[in-house]
Amino acid sequence: MENLWTAFWPYYLGVLSLAIVFGFTAQRSAFCPVGGIRDWVNQKQFTRLGTYFGAIAVAMFFTATAEGVGWIDLSLTVPPYRSAEFAWGRYIIGGFIFGFGMVLAAGCGMRNLVRMGQGSFKAIWLVALMALMAYLMTRTDFYASWVMPTVSPMTTTLNQSGSQDIASLLVGKSENISTLRWIIGTLIGLGLFVWLMRSSEFKQIKPVATAMIIGGVIVAGYGLTGGSYAAYMQEEASFMDMPPAGLGTQSFTFAAPMGDVVHWMSEPYLPLVTFGVLAVLGMVIGSAISALMQRSFKLEGFASGKDFLLSSLGALMVGFGAVLAMGCSIGHGLSGISTLALGSFLALSSILAGAYTGIRLEPYWQPR
Numbered sequence: 001m002e003n004l005w006t007a008f009w010p011y012y013l014g015v016l017s018l019a020i021v022f023g024f025t026a027q028r029s030a031f032c033p034v035g036g037i038r039d040w041v042n043q044k045q046f047t048r049l050g051t052y053f054g055a056i057a058v059a060m061f062f063t064a065t066a067e068g069v070g071w072i073d074l075s076l077t078v079p080p081y082r083s084a085e086f087a088w089g090r091y092i093i094g095g096f097i098f099g100f101g102m103v104l105a106a107g108c109g110m111r112n113l114v115r116m117g118q119g120s121f122k123a124i125w126l127v128a129l130m131a132l133m134a135y136l137m138t139r140t141d142f143y144a145s146w147v148m149p150t151v152s153p154m155t156t157t158l159n160q161s162g163s164q165d166i167a168s169l170l171v172g173k174s175e176n177i178s179t180l181r182w183i184i185g186t187l188i189g190l191g192l193f194v195w196l197m198r199s200s201e202f203k204q205i206k207p208v209a210t211a212m213i214i215g216g217v218i219v220a221g222y223g224l225t226g227g228s229y230a231a232y233m234q235e236e237a238s239f240m241d242m243p244p245a246g247l248g249t250q251s252f253t254f255a256a257p258m259g260d261v262v263h264w265m266s267e268p269y270l271p272l273v274t275f276g277v278l279a280v281l282g283m284v285i286g287s288a289i290s291a292l293m294q295r296s297f298k299l300e301g302f303a304s305g306k307d308f309l310l311s312s313l314g315a316l317m318v319g320f321g322a323v324l325a326m327g328c329s330i331g332h333g334l335s336g337i338s339t340l341a342l343g344s345f346l347a348l349s350s351i352l353a354g355a356y357t358g359i360r361l362e363p364y365w366q367p368r
Helices: 002-029 034-045 049-066 088-104 109-117 121-139 142-151 167-169 177-196 205-226 228-237 256-267 275-293 305-325 331-339 342-365
Strands: none
Touching: 002 167, 002 205, 002 228, 002 331, 034 088, 034 109, 034 228, 049 205, 049 228, 049 275, 049 331, 088 142, 088 228, 088 305, 088 342, 109 121, 109 275, 109 305, 121 142, 121 305, 121 342, 142 342, 167 177, 167 342, 205 331, 228 342, 256 275, 305 342
């Protein structure tokens, strides 16, 4: 264990530090994808949704740039965003279930981790349900026995391109694929950010700064796990009897990582501390620091028995849908889209559709 810490302490502290920055920023800015959608649908306010799209733009632009100059390698990520196995059924069904569920649960996994840091007992319960469902889907035979037989036929193998990123789909296995990825990523990212800057609601210090910080955290996650230090980690791990679990090029997502936390809590060994475990812990710590600094830390429970039941159902849907879709509003929405993976664009579209549907139907179970 001592050798593991000696070799990998920059990795552990790096991921934890990035997660703390993420949690601190998300709490201070009320960063919330579903909250942004609700603001836009119900009140025509674009600030929070614009901030989310701004973070996407920043992450996409700088990830494409980092890959274009050779600082990171995104060919094999965790999860495999660019996989040639285009599981369109999982992206659509899982994304919609996740999106609808986060309306019921008043937030995705990321948002409920932030609310945990603010003192919400409600969020603790909901995160526990999300984590248990993620554990059930990733660490037991539940998915293989009950879910995979239904969704596995809804998969297309992209043999010609060998990858599902947009550049590969356009030109196949070209020698100039890296350059094309850089061009597409920077153009989409820059174009989206320029378009957002036309909005007076987004074009303010707080939304822009939030988008820059959170988008930057996504890029830094890839830099830490997919750059030159990553090669060193892989080499060191190959000589260890108990190498750290979950190594690989990755950035922030809160789907399977919640299941990783349950697994680590059942067997609390350092090698089982994955990127995702540190991301979950760091989000809560960062949120708590921010809440305490601005004196917004307060205990919160369920408003009623109905709130308990609906929120609990939503949490289970979030955990199930996120793992089924292989990502969440952060995993696909920020980290996945940054790789230009078509599946991430499809999953995010389905997540947004599920959230929009849930918000539109909300008056039926929460009459105003």
